[in-house]
Structures are given as structure tokens and as C-alpha cells.
Amino acid sequence: MNTSNEWTREVLEGYIFIYVANADFQESYEEREIISEKIDAATSAKLHREFEKDNDNQSITKIQDAIARLGYTADEKKQLIEEVKNLLTADGQFDAAEKGIYAALKRVIV
Template identity: 80%
Template sequence: MNTSNEWTREVLEGYIFIYVANVDFKESYEERQLISDKIDAETSAKLHREFAKDNDYESITKIQDAISRLGYTDDEKEQLIEDVKKLLTADGEYDAAEQSVYMALKRIIT
């Protein structure tokens, strides 16, 4: 699962959620719950291992490539951005780092 060329929408969205949840270097219980709503436990474990090996540039590149390849509609992109915002605020905090990642992902996705 180390190339975004093979990712499905479900896998891409799971990877994005893991990326977002780790902005502050820790996944809260609420964030883990939202991730488990997107992807099954096996996929989550694989994506967590992959994410741990990726640097920020690799993560962003994978996300950009998969978004382009999977042909999201404008409405689907907007829903994905809303889901990202929901995850970023799930733990009751929304700090500067999270705001920065939100704006960057919004530019990448839309």
C-alpha cells in the first residue's frame, strides 16, 4: 500500500485522516473514532505504518496524486474538506498548526 496509485477513495480518506490526526503528534480518542468510521482496522494499521515512514512532503504528494487520479467532484471535495475540519476539531482544540494544515489541505483538495 505504499503508492497512492493503488489507493481507493476509502484508503485516501483514511490516510488524510491519519495525517490530520497527527498534526499535533498525537491521536486523541475522538480522532481515532473518526478514523475507524472511515476505514477498517486492518487498513488503518497498514496506513499508520505507511504514514510513520513518510515525511511531510511524501504525504502531501501522495494526497495530491490520489485526489487528481480519483476524480472527485466539487461537491465530494467540499464534503472531504468538511470531514477534515470535523476531525481537526474533534478533540475540542483547533490550534495554529491545525489551522495551517486545514488551509493547506483545502488548497490541495479543491
């Protein structure tokens, strides 16, 4: 699962959620719960391993490429951004690192 050319929407969104949850270098319990609602445990484990190998530029490039390839509509992109914000605030915090990731992803996705 090392190329975004093979990702489904579910896998892409799982990767985005893992990327976002690690904005502050720590996945909270609440964030892990939301991720588990998006993707199954096996996919989550694979995506976590992939995410750990990727640098920030690789992650953003994979997300951009998959968004373009999978043909998200404007409304679907807005919904995805809203889900990202919900994940970022799930632990009751929205710190500077999380705000930065949110702003960057908003530009990448929308």
C-alpha cells in the same frame, strides 16, 4: 500499500484523516474514533505504518496524486474538506498546527 496509485477513495480518506489527526503529533481518542469509522482496523494499521515512513512532502504528494486520479467532483472535495475540519475539531481544540494543516489541505484538495 506504499503507492497512492493503488488507493481507493476509502484508503485515501483514511490516509488523509491519519495525516490530519497527527497535525499536533498526537491522535486523540475522538480522532481515532472518527478514523475507525472511515477505515477498518487492518487498513488503519497499514496506513499508520505508511504514514510514519512518509515525510510531509511525500504525504501531500500522495494525497494530491490520489485526489486527481480518483476524480473527485467539486462537491465531493468540499465535503471532504468539511470532514477534515470536523476531525480537526473533534477533540474540542483547533490549535495553530491544526489550522495550518487545514489550510494546506484545503489548497491541495480544492
